[in-house]
Amino acid sequence: MAEAPTEKPSTRHTWSRDPFPHAAAQSAFRALVPYCRLGESNFEVSADDTMTRVVYDARAGEADEIERLLQIAYERVLREKPAADPAPAPSGDRSRRAARRESTWTLGPGLQVFEPPAAALMAAIDQMIVRVAREIGATEYATPHLVPAELLDRVKYASSFPQHLLLCHSVAYDLDELDAFARGGRSDRGQLRNAGFALAPAACMILYPMLEGRSLDGALRCTLVGHCARFEGPRPHAPERLTAFRMREIVVVGTRAQAEAFRAQSLEFLTGLVDALKLPARLVAATDPFFGRAGASLATLQRNMGVKHELEATDADGNTLAVSSANLHGERFGSMFGIRDEEGNVAHSACLAFGLERWLHWLTSHCGEEPAGWPELLRTGLSWPVPQTEATG
Numbered sequence: 174m175a176e177a178p179t180e181k182p183s184t185r186h187t188w189s190r191d192p193f194p195h196a197a198a199q200s201a202f203r204a205l206v207p208y209c210r211l212g213e214s215n216f217e218v219s220a221d222d223t224m225t226r227v228v229y230d231a232r233a234g235e236a237d238e239i240e241r242l243l244q245i246a247y248e249r250v251l252r253e254k255p256a257a258d259p260a261p262a263p264s265g266d267r268s269r270r271a272a273r274r275e276s277t278w279t280l281g282p283g284l285q286v287f288e289p290p291a292a293a294l295m296a297a298i299d300q301m302i303v304r305v306a307r308e309i310g311a312t313e314y315a316t317p318h319l320v321p322a323e324l325l326d327r328v329k330y331a332s333s334f335p336q337h338l339l340l341c342h343s344v345a346y347d348l349d350e351l352d353a354f355a356r357g358g359r360s361d362r363g364q365l366r367n368a369g370f371a372l373a374p375a376a377c378m379i380l381y382p383m384l385e386g387r388s389l390d391g392a393l394r395c396t397l398v399g400h401c402a403r404f405e406g407p408r409p410h411a412p413e414r415l416t417a418f419r420m421r422e423i424v425v426v427g428t429r430a431q432a433e434a435f436r437a438q439s440l441e442f443l444t445g446l447v448d449a450l451k452l453p454a455r456l457v458a459a460t461d462p463f464f465g466r467a468g469a470s471l472a473t474l475q476r477n478m479g480v481k482h483e484l485e486a487t488d489a490d491g492n493t494l495a496v497s498s499a500n501l502h503g504e505r506f507g508s509m510f511g512i513r514d515e516e517g518n519v520a521h522s523a524c525l526a527f528g529l530e531r532w533l534h535w536l537t538s539h540c541g542e543e544p545a546g547w548p549e550l551l552r553t554g555l556s557w558p559v560p561q562t563e564a565t566g
């Protein structure tokens with residue numbers, strides 16, 4: 174398609190600074206670069222022990238703003254203290270393979286439709302996790318895919334991950350405006366109001382308001398599939414960065430011992446699962462890119478506390494992607510929502526999450542889509558022996 178004649182041509186720019194002192198900082202900087210107005214541009218980041226450099230395309234007049242933001246990102250990462258257990262640098266800027274699966278159809282950026290047999294494989298992955306959930310006494314919950322927008326403020330998602338928010342609008346509740354909207358062409362449809370809803374960006378956050386002010390008799394153990402959405406920019410997406418995706422979670426809310434025991438079970442389970450599947454993956458301490466003033470210290474806290482572990486899988490092309498995470502929240506949600514455990518203390522929580530589309534990508538890249546090639550664990554419906562720990566109930 175020809176570009177609009179008024180558009181100024183892009184030129185190549187280079188921005189560089191001294192190297193960061195450690196791999197975690199390089200990794201944190203890479204994560205921030207797309208948000209320096211580069212999400213829709215071609216850019217390359219070289220952040221290693223010898224240099225920090227961003228080479229990018231920008232039109233005349235845009236480069237100053239991009240470089241102002243790159244400087245902010247650079248300084249924010251520099252202020253961060255080195256972590257005790259640095260997260261590994263991501264696999265770099267290698268271009269990722271576009272989904273080549275025959276039975277995947279792309280509806281829009283990051284929106285995929287799965288036909289058989291891919292859809293069946295995703296269901297088999299989900300069922301494998303559900304069996305594990307049942308074995309630890311978790312029962313199935315069903316949740317909506319929208320949340321009240323204020324919940325995202327309450328759980329501090331909006332202040333930590335503003336880049337991912339997708340907020341809903343509705344046509345004004347007004348006959349004139351409804352008629353105008355119905356008549357209007359696409360460009361004319363400006364009369365939209367904030368509907369007060371957001372697409373759920375994560376699964377388990379929906380459960381905590383349900384428990385608000387409650388005293389639990391014993392641990393709450395549940396499992397759910399969250400239909401989640403995160404804005405990942407308007408460009409064609411890498412397979413691990415879908416706009417709409419499914420997240421199967423197992424969640425435990427209870428005493429500190431119950432939450433910590435579940436987290437230990439989760440790490441053991443993930444390790445055992447990787448051994449059984451015989452596919453390349455490893456458990457790593459993880460951090461997310463944070464925004465706002467508290468950003469750097471939150472990221473450091475998250476790494477040092479070891480509260481989030483990811484199962485970092487390697488696909489058949491050598492690209493790494495996080496397919497699961499085990500999260501220990503401590504008292505975070507218990508104190509936010511006034512939830513008490515069976516002993517009257519502030520409840521603790523933990524969750525184990527599986528990105529179903531990511532799992533599908535990882536497995537099909539190695540095994541193909543046809544059931545004959547699926548790992549034994551998925552084909553036969555074998556029950557996985559879950560490691561037992563003392564704190565149950």
Ligand SMILES: [Zn+2]
Pocket residue numbers: 376377378422500524525526
């Ligand atoms: Zn969760």
